[in-house]
Amino acid sequence: MGRKPWCGKEGVNRGAWSLKEDELLSNYIQLHGEGKWRTLPQSAGLNRCGKSCRLRWMNYLRPGIKRGNISPDEEDLIIRLHRLLGNRWSLIAGRLPGRTDNEIKNYWNTFLSKKLHTDVSKTFECVRKYKSGPTRKVIVPKATHCTKMLLSVDEGDHLKSNQCPPSSTPSESHVLNMPNAFDYLDFSEIGIEGIFENSNMLETDFVAPMFEMDFHNPACSLQFEHHWTDLL
DNA sequence: AAATCTTGCAACCGCTCTTCA
DNA sequence: CTGAAGAGCGGTTGCAAGATT
Numbered sequence: 001m002g003r004k005p006w007c008g009k010e011g012v013n014r015g016a017w018s019l020k021e022d023e024l025l026s027n028y029i030q031l032h033g034e035g036k037w038r039t040l041p042q043s044a045g046l047n048r049c050g051k052s053c054r055l056r057w058m059n060y061l062r063p064g065i066k067r068g069n070i071s072p073d074e075e076d077l078i079i080r081l082h083r084l085l086g087n088r089w090s091l092i093a094g095r096l097p098g099r100t101d102n103e104i105k106n107y108w109n110t111f112l113s114k115k116l117h118t119d120v121s122k123t124f125e126c127v128r129k130y131k132s133g134p135t136r137k138v139i140v141p142k143a144t145h146c147t148k149m150l151l152s153v154d155e156g157d158h159l160k161s162n163q164c165p166p167s168s169t170p171s172e173s174h175v176l177n178m179p180n181a182f183d184y185l186d187f188s189e190i191g192i193e194g195i196f197e198n199s200n201m202l203e204t205d206f207v208a209p210m211f212e213m214d215f216h217n218p219a220c221s222l223q224f225e226h227h228w229t230d231l232l
Numbered sequence: 233a234a235a236t237c238t239t240g241c242a243a244c245c246g247c248t249c250t251t252c253a
Numbered sequence: 254c255t256g257a258a259g260a261g262c263g264g265t266t267g268c269a270a271g272a273t274t
Contacts (some may be wrong), residue, residue, distance in 0.1 A: 015268085016242070038259070051266070054260080055243065090262060106241055 013047045017056055021046060025053055026061050059100045066098035070107055079112060082090060 013021070028044035034057065036043075037050035046053060070078070074096055081092045084202070089101035089108075096104065 014244080036259085048242090051245090052243075058261090059242080087263065101262075102242080109264095110240055224270090 012041075012049050012052075014052075017060075021048065021227070022061060024058070025057060029057060029061075055102075059102045064098050065100065070099075074099070078108065082108065082112075132201075 014172050024044050024046050028040065028046075032043070037054045039050070040046075040053050041048045041050055046052075048056075077096060078092060081095055085091050087105075089105045093099050093101040
């Protein structure tokens with residue numbers, strides 16, 4: 001005995017919702033409240049899948065939904081939250097009143113992923129220039145402990161299962177497989193302004209889709225530390 | 233002006249998680 | 254503990270509208 005499907009594949013309306021359908025759904029939910037999505041369509045007189053009704057209500061009909069015009073502040077928040085949470089659209093949406101996970105996901109896929117792709121290229125170019133430049137007149141506050149690193153999602157996934165590198169010998173550690181420890185610093189802790197003060201790049205331009213990882217084990221942090229303090 | 237391509241977004245699908253009997 | 258139902262999530266698709274050729 002399998003589980004019952006949300007709705008039959010045939011006989012229900014699909015595609016764009018009509019005004020009348022929206023009205024029926026809104027009226028029903030205002031009277032009876034949300035929930036029981038499977039049986040709602042029949043009770044509300046809708047020839048729709050319950051799942052479809054839920055989606056329509058959550059993303060468009062629910063009171064307080066904002067549509068379009070993502071403000072610069074909201075965009076900035078989305079970028080920051082995405083860096084922290086990844087593709088957890090519902091969690092990100094939870095921090096943006098009136099915005100839905102679907103809208104944020106669409107916005108990310110159509111605008112921000114492209115924008116950030118460009119920014120990452122700019123970032124690597126900037127880092128390259130910094131490292132190869134003849135004059136490096138910057139003063140960077142040196143952190144004494146590395147307690148946090150930003151890793152690419154793949155590496156983050158790898159490390160999540162091993163909070164510490166598998167080898168106690170740094171040279172054998174997979175950490176060295178990272179292209180450059182410089183790329184993995186959490187600049188918020190050591191002062192990105194100093195690093196880029198002579199470049200044309202703004203701190204706000206330094207945005208990359210990275211996974212933030214905290215090291216709760218101090219010994220573990222120290223294993224990583226020399227990889228990046230050597231660079232400073 | 234017509235055909236084709238691109239883009240943005242609403243909606244769908246399949247899966248997982250939670251709840252409850 | 255188990256399994257079914259309810260709910261939610263994230264990836265993907267399909268289509269309309271605008272842009273380009």
